[in-house]
Amino acid sequence: MSVILEVRKVNKAFGGLVANADVSLDVEEGRIVGLIGPNGSGKTTLFNSIVGYHPVDSGSVRFRGQEISDMRVPQVARLGMLRTFQQTRIYGGMTCVQNMQISTRQANVKPWQVMFNKIPRQDTERAEALLEFVGLHAKRFLRAGDLSFGQQKLLEFAMALMSEPKMLLLDEPTAGINPTLINGLMDRLQRVNRELGVTLLVIEHNMRVIMNLAEYIYCLAHGELLAQGRPEEIRNDQRVIDAYLGEH
Amino acid sequence: MSRTAARLLGYGVLVGVALAAPAVLPDYRTQMSFLWLMIVFALTWDLLGGQMGYNSFGNVFFFGIGMYACAVIQRDAGLGYYTGLFVGAGAGGLLSLALAGVLGSGLLGLRGHYFAIATLGLGIAAGEFASGWDYIGAGSGMVTPLYPGEAGTREGFFYFLMFGLTVATFLVLRWLYSGRFGLAINAIRDDEDKAEAMGMHTTVYKTAAWCTSAFFLGISGAFAGNIIGFIDPRDVAFAGPTFGVWMVLMAILGGKGTLWGPVIGATVFHITQELFWTYLLGWQRVALGLLIVLIVVFFPVGILGYVRERWPELFGHRVDESTPQRGGSTSSAPAKEDA
Numbered sequence: 001m002s003v004i005l006e007v008r009k010v011n012k013a014f015g016g017l018v019a020n021a022d023v024s025l026d027v028e029e030g031r032i033v034g035l036i037g038p039n040g041s042g043k044t045t046l047f048n049s050i051v052g053y054h055p056v057d058s059g060s061v062r063f064r065g066q067e068i069s070d071m072r073v074p075q076v077a078r079l080g081m082l083r084t085f086q087q088t089r090i091y092g093g094m095t096c097v098q099n100m101q102i103s104t105r106q107a108n109v110k111p112w113q114v115m116f117n118k119i120p121r122q123d124t125e126r127a128e129a130l131l132e133f134v135g136l137h138a139k140r141f142l143r144a145g146d147l148s149f150g151q152q153k154l155l156e157f158a159m160a161l162m163s164e165p166k167m168l169l170l171d172e173p174t175a176g177i178n179p180t181l182i183n184g185l186m187d188r189l190q191r192v193n194r195e196l197g198v199t200l201l202v203i204e205h206n207m208r209v210i211m212n213l214a215e216y217i218y219c220l221a222h223g224e225l226l227a228q229g230r231p232e233e234i235r236n237d238q239r240v241i242d243a244y245l246g247e248h
Numbered sequence: 249m250s251r252t253a254a255r256l257l258g259y260g261v262l263v264g265v266a267l268a269a270p271a272v273l274p275d276y277r278t279q280m281s282f283l284w285l286m287i288v289f290a291l292t293w294d295l296l297g298g299q300m301g302y303n304s305f306g307n308v309f310f311f312g313i314g315m316y317a318c319a320v321i322q323r324d325a326g327l328g329y330y331t332g333l334f335v336g337a338g339a340g341g342l343l344s345l346a347l348a349g350v351l352g353s354g355l356l357g358l359r360g361h362y363f364a365i366a367t368l369g370l371g372i373a374a375g376e377f378a379s380g381w382d383y384i385g386a387g388s389g390m391v392t393p394l395y396p397g398e399a400g401t402r403e404g405f406f407y408f409l410m411f412g413l414t415v416a417t418f419l420v421l422r423w424l425y426s427g428r429f430g431l432a433i434n435a436i437r438d439d440e441d442k443a444e445a446m447g448m449h450t451t452v453y454k455t456a457a458w459c460t461s462a463f464f465l466g467i468s469g470a471f472a473g474n475i476i477g478f479i480d481p482r483d484v485a486f487a488g489p490t491f492g493v494w495m496v497l498m499a500i501l502g503g504k505g506t507l508w509g510p511v512i513g514a515t516v517f518h519i520t521q522e523l524f525w526t527y528l529l530g531w532q533r534v535a536l537g538l539l540i541v542l543i544v545v546f547f548p549v550g551i552l553g554y555v556r557e558r559w560p561e562l563f564g565h566r567v568d569e570s571t572p573q574r575g576g577s578t579s580s581a582p583a584k585e586d587a
Contacts, residue, residue, distance in 0.1 A: 078447040082447075093438045102431040105447075114453060115460075119428055137568075141567075
């Protein structure tokens with residue numbers, strides 16, 4: 001399988017604080033890859049570097065063979081790589097359906113059509129189908145800002161799917177979600193990966209979730225890549241255990 | 249009666265009242281022309297401030313630009329009165345649109361308070377500039393040409409002109425809000441970073457919104473200059489402390505981010521203001537100031553905003569438990585809220 005995302009020796013420092021030091025990782029197309037590490041180990045910074053939220057100090061990020069480390073967020077998104085946020089971000093003043101309708105693939109929208117574009121019927125149908133997929137169909141005419149945090153998280157996930165991404169970067173998708181719903185969400189993530197062929201890179205603190213979900217895991221600590229391997233290798237890696245239990 | 253029929257009937261009644269008004273109340277024709285102007289102010293301000301979340305305190309800039317552009321064409325182009333007026337208004341609108349495009353590419357990169365402050369400077373700077381430029385009369389202003397029709401028909405002519413402009417502005421905005429453009433600027437208002445993360449061309453949308461707003465303001469300025477008859481750089485054209493502030497207030501009073509809110513807000517505000525002038529002469533500024541404070545304190549979400557929070561079902565925000573059919577919608581989606 002081909003490598004869809006290739007991160008090479010990425011460095012990012014905020015003043016004297018080194019958030020990422022020579023981080024390299026590969027994500028193969030069609031896989032679910034996990035990214036774990038203690039709080040403050042640089043996971044979200046790495047996500048931000050990948051999607052172009054801030055420039056990297058050095059290193060290279062390639063998406064489907066194309067160098068993207070010098071691109072900004074909207075350009076990267078239009079290539080088909082989206083991220084969701086740890087602090088959920090949805091359009092609170094709009095209904096769920098409207099949130100979905102505006103989240104269609106933006107690469108297809110030509111700037112000169114901006115003013116005159118009606119919402120195509122198939123967009124609305126797909127929006128409703130995806131809302132049903134995440135279990136929000138009954139709430140589709142409610143203002144998104146009135147949903148609970150967990151529901152907003154599901155909506156944000158559905159919005160990401162609406163844009164037909166090739167790859168999703170999920171920042172703690174299960175944080176704040178009711179434990180009984182977590183199984184359903186994991187099942188949906190796997191279905192998205194299997195049926196729609198979306199590659200997933202997932203930051204997760206819940207070990208049960210990430211060990212079951214991911215096929216390959218990278219572990220960061222203090223901004224450096226500490227370990228990588230399949231879930232059972234990571235689970236038994238003494239360095240990872242030490243990092244989580246505070247031996248460092 | 250179906251929703252659509254009720255809506256058409258409502259529009260019909262409103263248009264009927266508006267068409268009959270100058271015949272019924274001929275003494276108030278100029279006042280009512282100003283009412284239409286206020287509605288255009290509130291609608292165009294709300295496009296940015298309400299629907300897109302960019303509080304502009306400099307929209308009066310485009311009003312003044314349109315006013316001066318039209319007056320200069322009427323003075324120098326040697327066209328007949330009506331041709332001069334309409335060519336001037338068109339030129340005023342297009343010049344405002346072009347300036348909004350140029351300024352927008354710079355200013356719309358600023359967010360929140362920074363954008364508000366930058367636009368505030370725009371109106372003030374333009375006023376100072378205009379009062380120093382001899383070509384447009386500098387501090388002594390410009391006088392618009394005399395209306396050639398019979399005495400007493402001028403007010404009616406401008407009433408219908410302003411009414412037409414208001415209807416056109418309203419319909420264009422309604423059309424824009426009902427499509428992808430409306431959703432896009434709402435998304436920018438709710439979370440611009442998220443919109444960017446979804447790959448949206450936010451700058452294009454923002455600039456287009458400001459250009460639309462500026463275009464209609466430019467035309468309204470061209471007409472307003474001819475209604476008033478005298479263009480003073482600071483008190484009429486770039487009248488930040490009056491028109492510039494009122495546009496914001498009227499939109500807030502009626503309900504930011506709704507289609508009808510600015511219309512309601514402008515109507516309530518204009519009538520109240522006229523009553524103050526009539527019955528509280530000498531204290532009208534104080535009363536107006538008090539009204540402004542009351543609006544901001546007690547109606548932070550505006551009249552329609554309050555109604556929407558109180559009765560969200562009216563706006564289609566409801567739980568719909570119907571089970572979806574395969575690949576289609578069961579209930580027709582509620583008409584995109586029309587308020």
